[in-house]
Amino acid sequence: MELFPASDETQWELIKRVIEESDYYIVIVGGKYGSLGPSGKSYTEMEYDYAVEQGLPVLGFVRSNLDLVAAKYVETDLERRTKLDEFRKKVMARTCRKFADPLELGMAVIKSLMHETRVRPRVGWLRSDQARSEEDKIRERKLEASLEEATNKIKKLERRLRDGALLTKEIDRSLLSQGADKFRFNVFFQDESKRYVSQAVDVSWDEIFRSIAPPMYGYIMRKMNSMDKYPFEDSLVEYIRLKVIDRSGKRNIDIQPGQVEACVFQFKELGYIAYDEKEDDKGTTFRGIILTEEGERYLARLMAQVKS
Secondary structure, eight states: OTTSOSSHHHHHHHHHHHHHTOSOEEEEEOSOOOOBOTTSSBHHHHHHHHHHHTTOOEEEEEESOGGGSOGGGSOOSHHHHHHHHHHHHHHHTSSEEEESSHHHHHHHHHHHHHHHHHHSOOOOSSOHHHHOOHHHHHHHHHHHHHHHHHHHHHHHHHHHHHHTOOGGGTSOGGGSOOTTOEEEEEEEEEOTTOOEEEEEEEEEHHHHHHHHSGGGTTSOBOOBTTTTBOTTHHHHHHHHHTTSHHHHTTSOEEEOTTHHHHHHHHHHHTTSEEEEEEEOTTSOEEEEEEEOHHHHHHHHHHHOOOOO
16 A cells, blocks of 8 residues: 555556556455545455446455454454454355464465356467467476476475374373283184174283284385285284184184274374375375384384393
């Protein structure tokens, strides 16, 4: 506003001329209503109404979580806050996007503007058939590819942040079952009479970790598609089978469904295991689990042999 002339009438005429010469109108509504014009409306709302009246493609972006915005950036005056709320409703009555932070706003503006230029191309300051060379088109395709790559990276980081959330931020880790504490597996097998029986087997967390962690050292471990289980499950099952071998003999045993996942989750909360993503040879992204640095150190302490 400080760049406009001092006279309100001249200022508004200049604003209208700029809008008339524009191809698209973008409005970003945050926590402030803005400078007021002679009519009592903010210049931002006057601009918005004029752009709609002129038939310009209007791209609206509205801050979604004003409660999280610093107080100095939010209207405290009741009358101005009421006007702001009405303006927000007006913008959201048309097609618009909400944003929660500057990064999300930047991505939303770029994606929306690129989409709008494809769907409703405008003449621009030069005729579009004269302004875009082949080099421009190549550069545009590169920018689109970069945008898609950046978007995928952001999504990956968001998943990593979500996967990395630990209960230990709310509950002291010392309160979690670990080390020599026992986890009870429910095991099913045929006994010598070929009857299908069950037995509870208590195994310490250190025993479980010593059984499943070595195959993960330095690798990302994912479930085998055909069997929907992790490769390390066979070694865990065999370890448990030895504890009931007097009843099961050489026959196979089964562990209650979900108990292996419960162990993986527990080790994640203890900080020994994390979820991760990787691309296979075909370029397809898959999710799996890995040992964290802390998990590798803990495994080394469990496995390393100390000379007597």
